[in-house]
Amino acid sequence: MNKKDIFITSAFKENSVWKQILGICSSLAVTNLMLNSLIMGLGVIFTLIFSNLTISAIRSYTPRSVRMMAQVLIIASYVIIVDIFLRANLPDISKQLGPYVGLIITNCIIMGRAEAFAAKNNPMDSVIDGLGTGIGYTLVLLCISAVRELFGFGSLFGWQVLGSWWLKWSVMVMAPSAFFLLAIMIWLINDHYYKVKKG
Amino acid sequence: MSVSGNGIMDSKFFPVVFMLILTVIFVGILAAFYRASEKGIEQYKQQTYKLQILSLFADTLSVLTGIEKAELTDPVRVQENYEKYIREVNISSDQIKTVSSRYFTASIMQDNVLGYCFDIKGSGLWGTMRGLMAVTPDFSKIINFVIYDQMETPGLGSRVTEDWFKQQFAGKSLISGNAVEDFSLVQEDATANAAEIRQVTGATITSSAVLKIIVSAAAELRDLRPDLKGEQDE
Numbered sequence: 368m369n370k371k372d373i374f375i376t377s378a379f380k381e382n383s384v385w386k387q388i389l390g391i392c393s394s395l396a397v398t399n400l401m402l403n404s405l406i407m408g409l410g411v412i413f414t415l416i417f418s419n420l421t422i423s424a425i426r427s428y429t430p431r432s433v434r435m436m437a438q439v440l441i442i443a444s445y446v447i448i449v450d451i452f453l454r455a456n457l458p459d460i461s462k463q464l465g466p467y468v469g470l471i472i473t474n475c476i477i478m479g480r481a482e483a484f485a486a487k488n489n490p491m492d493s494v495i496d497g498l499g500t501g502i503g504y505t506l507v508l509l510c511i512s513a514v515r516e517l518f519g520f521g522s523l524f525g526w527q528v529l530g531s532w533w534l535k536w537s538v539m540v541m542a543p544s545a546f547f548l549l550a551i552m553i554w555l556i557n558d559h560y561y562k563v564k565k566g
Numbered sequence: 567m568s569v570s571g572n573g574i575m576d577s578k579f580f581p582v583v584f585m586l587i588l589t590v591i592f593v594g595i596l597a598a599f600y601r602a603s604e605k606g607i608e609q610y611k612q613q614t615y616k617l618q619i620l621s622l623f624a625d626t627l628s629v630l631t632g633i634e635k636a637e638l639t640d641p642v643r644v645q646e647n648y649e650k651y652i653r654e655v656n657i658s659s660d661q662i663k664t665v666s667s668r669y670f671t672a673s674i675m676q677d678n679v680l681g682y683c684f685d686i687k688g689s690g691l692w693g694t695m696r697g698l699m700a701v702t703p704d705f706s707k708i709i710n711f712v713i714y715d716q717m718e719t720p721g722l723g724s725r726v727t728e729d730w731f732k733q734q735f736a737g738k739s740l741i742s743g744n745a746v747e748d749f750s751l752v753q754e755d756a757t758a759n760a761a762e763i764r765q766v767t768g769a770t771i772t773s774s775a776v777l778k779i780i781v782s783a784a785a786e787l788r789d790l791r792p793d794l795k796g797e798q799d800e
Contacts, residue, residue, distance in 0.1 A: 425588075430581040437588055444592040448599055455606030458614075 370495050377499030384507040385556045389475040395545040397467050401524045404512040406460050408505025410449040415497035418442045419485040423493035438481045446471045511548045515539045616648045619683050622700035622710040626680050679703045688779035691771045693717035705787045711735035723772030746784040749777050
């Protein structure tokens with residue numbers, strides 16, 4: 368598989384959220400504001416790229432019996448770096464994201480890519496796979512948060528788009544709306560995908 | 567143990583050594599990164615703390631200065647406003663021993679003390695809760711109160727940080743005569759009288775703990791009152 372195919376497959380064809388239904392917890396939790404989703408997405412992209420790179424680089428030396436332990440250690444270290452970076456440079460966003468930054472460690476997407484791709488492929492391909500997977504995940508987060516922020520706050524990335532006449536939908540700010548929107552998104556995309564496949 | 571490349575990797579100790587080396591490397595990286603970012607994190611903590619103290623006196627200051635409350639608590643101007651309106655009060659080491667409070671700060675305008683702020687703490691359900699309590703210069707009333715650090719259950723006990731809960735304390739009598747006010751809890755949806763506080767539903771222990779922190783701080787303040795007054799007169 369060439370590098371472009373690796374990227375397209377990991378970001379779209381095998382998108383971790385809508386195809387593999389992974390990383391759902393954070394997709395639901397941090398999508399009430401677009402800025403939070405973007406920062407969360409960037410954190411996941413950073414973690415995926417570097418954990419894939421490291422795991423791939425040491426794959427031939429990693430004993431099978433401790434490989435998962437090593438992967439968790441590597442992933443956790445990069446997540447803590449993201450957490451410290453946010454606390455030092457973007458403290459307000461760090462506070463809003465709360466425990467979810469730390470919980471990137473348990474995001475199945477990262478462990479999934481480490482085990483399914485990085486542990487078997489060369490570092491360059493693993494970096495591209497990490498980048499693709501991360502971008503795919505971030506796109507889902509941004510799509511859901513765009514709808515939630517627009518209807519819930521009347522704004523996009525904090526910029527007021529709808530005027531004061533707009534009656535804010537408080538349900539969009541609350542967690543249940545993320546369930547509905549994510550489910551609708553998965554339904555529409557997969558429906559389209561299978562139609563294309565059948566056709 | 568064989569010394570050849572594959573031999574070392576086949577050894578039963580190799581996984582242990584491998585994990586050990588990996589751990590040392592990553593812990594080292596993390597320690598270095600944290601050291602480099604520590605200053606920024608500490609600065610933000612300090613700024614938030616100062617902002618909390620300013621917010622406690624914001625209403626009083628706003629009335630006296632005519633400056634909007636939002637301007638007084640503007641995060642960009644925290645340092646400037648803090649230096650202008652807040653002083654850290656000097657208290658001799660003997661007096662510090664008598665109270666568990668970490669800091670004493672006073673809001674002062676043109677040499678008039680508007681109130682004192684005390685950093686108070688106590689046990690919550692899961693760990694230590696820390697709060698800031700601003701009181702009038704004679705300690706008789708609470709100006710404002712806030713819990714700024716806690717580990718209570720999210721969605722239940724942690725609701726003591728919500729505005730409706732902390733605003734209940736504003737203007738409440740704390741020490742009348744020589745007696746500390748005896749607060750009691752009522753249901754969240756009930757109407758509270760002067761000595762009552764509406765508790766957080768499902769978090770009776772945390773709500774009681776907050777009252778306990780305030781009451782025990784008040785008992786210490788009552789004993790401290792004459793000394794502070796003396797210093798104020800100087």
